[in-house]
Amino acid sequence: MTAPVQVRLCPGGPLLVRGATEIIDEGGNAVPVTRPVVAICRCAGSSRSPWCDGTHKVLRTRRPRTPDEPAP
Numbered sequence: 001m002t003a004p005v006q007v008r009l010c011p012g013g014p015l016l017v018r019g020a021t022e023i024i025d026e027g028g029n030a031v032p033v034t035r036p037v038v039a040i041c042r043c044a045g046s047s048r049s050p051w052c053d054g055t056h057k058v059l060r061t062r063r064p065r066t067p068d069e070p071a072p
């Protein structure tokens with residue numbers, strides 16, 4: 001029996017996905033997952049889409065924070 005896939009939403013950041021074997025990107029393409037945990041971009045700013053490359057931290061400083069986001 002395999003462990004269930006776990007998804008955690010990081011406030012102001014990516015989705016952390018544990019246990020997935022592939023991610024379907026916004027173009028419908030299956031992207032293989034080779035690591036136990038991967039970070040999926042939610043800000044649409046990553047140059048390594050669908051993976052988070054940390055760009056959300058730069059974008060966060062350019063707009064007002066939501067109440068659930070940590071300070072940069």
Ligand code: FES
Pocket residue numbers: 012013014015040041042043044045046051052053054055056057
């Ligand atoms: S969420 Fe990290 S680069 Fe988009």
